[in-house]
Amino acid sequence: MRNALKLTLLSLSLLGATTPALAQSAPPAPAAAQFVAPKIEWLKDLRVMSSVAVADNGDLVFIGSDTRVYRTDASGKEKWSYATGDIGRAMPVITPQGTVIAGSYDDQLYALDASGKLLWKVKFDGDIYATPALRPDGSVIVATAGGTVYALNAAGQTQWTYKVGAPVFSSPAVAADGTIYFGAQNNRMHALTPDGKLKWAFSAGSLVFSSPAIGRDGSVYFGSSDRKIYALTAAGQPKWTVQTGLFVNASPIVTSQDIVVVGSYDGKVYAINSTGETEWVYTAGAGIAGSASELSDGTIVVPDLGGTVHAIGKAGQALWTIPTGKKIDTGVAVSDAGTLYFSTNDGTLNAITRQRPLASGPWPTFHALPAGWGRVLTPAETQARTNARQAAANAALPPLVSVKPAPATPAPVTPAPATPVKPPVVTAPQPATPSAPVKPAPVPPAPTLTPAQLAEAAAKGARSVDGVVYLPLREAAGALGVGVQTVRPRMARLLVLAQPVTVSIRTLDGVPSVSLAALTRLPGVSAQTSPGGVTLKRMSTGATFALNWASLLPFRATPEYPLQAGTPLRR
Numbered sequence: 001m002r003n004a005l006k007l008t009l010l011s012l013s014l015l016g017a018t019t020p021a022l023a024q025s026a027p028p029a030p031a032a033a034q035f036v037a038p039k040i041e042w043l044k045d046l047r048v049m050s051s052v053a054v055a056d057n058g059d060l061v062f063i064g065s066d067t068r069v070y071r072t073d074a075s076g077k078e079k080w081s082y083a084t085g086d087i088g089r090a091m092p093v094i095t096p097q098g099t100v101i102a103g104s105y106d107d108q109l110y111a112l113d114a115s116g117k118l119l120w121k122v123k124f125d126g127d128i129y130a131t132p133a134l135r136p137d138g139s140v141i142v143a144t145a146g147g148t149v150y151a152l153n154a155a156g157q158t159q160w161t162y163k164v165g166a167p168v169f170s171s172p173a174v175a176a177d178g179t180i181y182f183g184a185q186n187n188r189m190h191a192l193t194p195d196g197k198l199k200w201a202f203s204a205g206s207l208v209f210s211s212p213a214i215g216r217d218g219s220v221y222f223g224s225s226d227r228k229i230y231a232l233t234a235a236g237q238p239k240w241t242v243q244t245g246l247f248v249n250a251s252p253i254v255t256s257q258d259i260v261v262v263g264s265y266d267g268k269v270y271a272i273n274s275t276g277e278t279e280w281v282y283t284a285g286a287g288i289a290g291s292a293s294e295l296s297d298g299t300i301v302v303p304d305l306g307g308t309v310h311a312i313g314k315a316g317q318a319l320w321t322i323p324t325g326k327k328i329d330t331g332v333a334v335s336d337a338g339t340l341y342f343s344t345n346d347g348t349l350n351a352i353t354r355q356r357p358l359a360s361g362p363w364p365t366f367h368a369l370p371a372g373w374g375r376v377l378t379p380a381e382t383q384a385r386t387n388a389r390q391a392a393a394n395a396a397l398p399p400l401v402s403v404k405p406a407p408a409t410p411a412p413v414t415p416a417p418a419t420p421v422k423p424p425v426v427t428a429p430q431p432a433t434p435s436a437p438v439k440p441a442p443v444p445p446a447p448t449l450t451p452a453q454l455a456e457a458a459a460k461g462a463r464s465v466d467g468v469v470y471l472p473l474r475e476a477a478g479a480l481g482v483g484v485q486t487v488r489p490r491m492a493r494l495l496v497l498a499q500p501v502t503v504s505i506r507t508l509d510g511v512p513s514v515s516l517a518a519l520t521r522l523p524g525v526s527a528q529t530s531p532g533g534v535t536l537k538r539m540s541t542g543a544t545f546a547l548n549w550a551s552l553l554p555f556r557a558t559p560e561y562p563l564q565a566g567t568p569l570r571r
Contacts, residue, residue, distance in 0.1 A: 035400035037311075037320035041339075041353040044076045048343035051091035051131070052333040053100075054370035056388065060333075061100050063088040065347055069102045071116060074339065076349055080116030084108070090171070091131040091330075093140070094371040101140055103128025105502070109142055111156055120156035124148065127502075130182070130211070131171040131367055133374035135194075141374075143168035143182055151196060160196035167523075169499070170222070171211035171251070171367060174375035175234065181220050183208025185523055189222055191236055200236035204228070207523060209499060211251035213260070213363040214376050215274070221260050223248025225524070229262055229270060240276025244268070249499065251291045256298070256361035263288025263302055271300075271316060280316025284308065291331035291366035295356035296393040303328035303342055319400070324350070331366045334358045336385075338392035354397060357389035455479035455543035459533065462545070463508045464552040470513035471545065473505055477514070479543035480525065480536055487512050496522050496538075516545075 047064035054060060058074035068081040069092065085106030093101040098114035105127040111119040126146025133141040138154035145167040151159040170183030178194035185207050191199040205226030212222045218234035225247040231239040245266030252262035259279055263269045265287035271279040286306030293301050299319060300312040307326045311319040326344035333341040340352040358364045360382060367374040369385070377385065449457070458475035473492055477484050483495035492512060493500045503518045516534065520527040525538045533547040 033318045033321045033403060035320045036403055037322045038352050038355065040322065041351050042076065043348050043350045045347055046070065046072070046076060046343075046349045047347040048349050049087055049347065050089045051330040051366065051372075052341050052343060052349070053092045053094050053372045054333050054335045054341070055094045055098065056096075056336065056371065058335050058337055058339075059094075060341065060349075061092045061094055061102075062343075062349075063090075063092065063102060063104070067104070069100065069110065069112060071100065074335065074337070076351070082110070082112055082116050082118065084110060086127075088128065090128055091367060091372045093132055093134050093367075093373065095134060095138065101132055101134070103130075103132060103142065105129075107144070107146075109140070109152070109156075122150075122152060122156050122158070124150060126167070129167075129169045131372055131374060133172040133174050133180070133367075134372075135174055135178070135375065136378065141172045141174065141180055143170070143172055145169065147184070149180070149182065149192065149196070162192055162196045162198070164190065169209050171374060173212045173214055173220075173368070175214050175218055176376040176378075177218075177234075179234070181212040181214070183210060183212065183222055183224075187224070187226075189220065189230070189232065189236075191220075202230075202232055202236050202238070204230060206247070209249040210262075211367070213252040213254050213368075215254045215260070216258055216362040217274075219274070221252045221254065221262075223250060223252065223262055223264070225249065227264070227266075229260070229272065231260070231272075231276065240272075242270060242272055242276065242278065244270065246287070250288055251366055252363075253292050253294060253365060254361055254363040255294045255300075256359040256364070258362070261292045261294070261300055261302075263290070263292065263304070265289070267304070269300070269302055269310075269312065282310070282312050282316050282318070284310055289329040293332050293334050293365040294359040294361055295334065296359045296389060297356050298359070299356065301332045301334075301340060303330075303332060305329060307344060309342060322352075333370055334365060335370060336388045336392060338395065354395075355392075356397070357392040358385075360386045360389070449478070451479045451481065451543050455545050459545040459547055461511060461513075462547055462552060463513060465506065465508070467553065469516040469547065469552050470506060470508055471516060471519070473512040473514045476519060476545070479545070480519070480522075480538050482522065482538070494522070496524065499523070 047066055048062050049065045050063035052060055052062045060072045063069055067087050068083050070081045071079045084104040086104050088104040090103040100112040102110050108121050108123045110121045113119055124144045125148050126144040129145055130143040140152045142150045147164045147166050149162040153159055164184050166184045166186035168182055168184045172180050172182040174180055180192040183189050187204050187206055188201045190201045193199055204224040207225040210223035212220050220232045223229050227244050227247055229242040229248055244264040246264055248264045250263045252260050254260055258274050260272045267284050267286050269282040273279050284304040286304040288304050290303050298314040303309045305327050307324040307328055309322040313319050324344055326346055328344055336357050338355045338357045340355050343349045454475045458471045461472040463470045474484055477494055485493040485495055491502055492505045493502050503514055505512050505514050525536055528535045533545050535544045
């Protein structure tokens with residue numbers, strides 16, 4: 001793995017780090033569900049890590065936490081798996097021919113045929129966090145954390161490259177005219193021509209993790225860490241913006257009624273019409289990182305980070321909820337047969353059968369299709385998709401049952417017969433019972449260190465190896481309000497702006513340590529050095545690490561002409 005950033009999207013909200021005032025108050029209660037939720041038909045521990053793609057025949061494709069690409073049937077029974085060099089969270093793409101296109105954090109894109117045989121693989125300049133987009137001619141658009149967008153033909157050969165200059169974690173989307181849209185960590189939404197030339201770039205107020213959705217008229221919709229939802233024309237001109245309470249990393253959808261629906265880390269789902277007016281706002285009660293999906297009857301299905309799947313009616317009303325108690329940071333996949341699939345952060349895949357299929361809207365789910373093509377469909381493709389979903393869309397389903405039972409009729413009350421009063425019984429006083437021994441008071445928990453105290457502890461533990469300054473990982477991350485998710489011998493996964501980031505580490509004196517340079521490269525982090533140390537800032541969180549540069553990086557004079565081994569001294 002590279003020393004570059006390696007995002008994993010096991011996303012978890014960092015509200016406490018970025019907005020302490022909000023974190024201290026309880027989240028709003030979810031809207032009361034009106035109907036009994038459908039039952040989960042089955043759930044299996046399949047080690048699911050990526051979003052789940054669904055093939056036309058109902059097969060499921062995903063990347064597991066064991067670094068393998070899996071293909072199963074609709075019931076989760078494995079058909080084949082293929083080992084990659086690392087994990088990956090990008091949704092695999094399934095072509096019309098059944099080929100699986102899957103990206104990994106080993107910087108490679110794999111093409112596997114319908115039987116799981118490797119057709120080709122290509123190595124790039126960074127991790128593939130974004131889901132590739134499939135163009136009508138079979139070529140693939142791939143964006144990397146190294147900051148480059150590639151176009152590959154169907155055989156895996158590079159057609160062109162475009163240097164963004166910033167990591168790309170936003171999945172590219174391809175418009176009907178071939179224009180390619182994607183967001184990047186330079187705070188911009190980009191538009192490229194089909195041959196890889198920049199058409200325009202629109203600057204948002206902060207990072208763009210959100211993947212764009214394309215509307216019926218060619219408008220582009222996305223969210224940003226600046227807490228806004230944006231609508232742009234195909235020419236890159238702003239149409240409208242909608243303010244939210246926290247950052248919007250989820251990717252919008254565009255419904256069959258041309259309503260833009262997207263969730264925010266403020267725990268709400270926003271529905272906005274084409275003119276920028278809010279149709280409704282649904283309160284989920286926990287941050288939302290996964291995309292919504294629109295079913296053929298207009299129901300919106302969206303999970304939240306608290307582990308609840310919500311079904312929302314056309315008017316924004318709660319229909320039903322399924323709480324799992326486990327984090328869900330990817331969207332709900334919907335098969336043409338009307339089965340809903342969602343995975344929790346422990347790798348369990350859940351299936352709800354006998355539901356409606358996807359709606360035939362402009363962009364009804366993440367990356368437009370359950371197979372993850374990521375482009376606007378042709379009229380013929382749209383009709384084919386509608387026909388494939390017709391049976392499930394018209395199937396007779398069990399009616400929704402209200403959660404409110406009918407009020408019970410009170411039974412007639414029969415007065416009890418009078419009971420004669422008995423005189424009280426006087427008992428002799430009992431000897432006093434010795435009191436129970438007094439238990440020692442519980443030991444109060446250790447006080448939580450402030451960012452300044454964590455920065456001080458990190459600075460005291462600073463070490464220098466080969467001219468590189470390292471800080472204790474947990475103290476340094478805590479000073480920046482960054483969570484530490486997992487620690488391995490050579491890498492750790494941090495949670496930054498609700499997105500997991502992989503960094504290289506070293507174990508020094510038994511302490512996992514991260515380089516100061518790696519900290520400065522974290523998304524949204526800026527650094528300012530001084531003779532007394534360095535100050536790192538991330539949004540509203542900042543920490544000053546008091547470092548003794550002279551002892552960490554002592555100056556050693558290097559001779560202008562260093563002696564070669566065995567060279568005699570000249571006088």
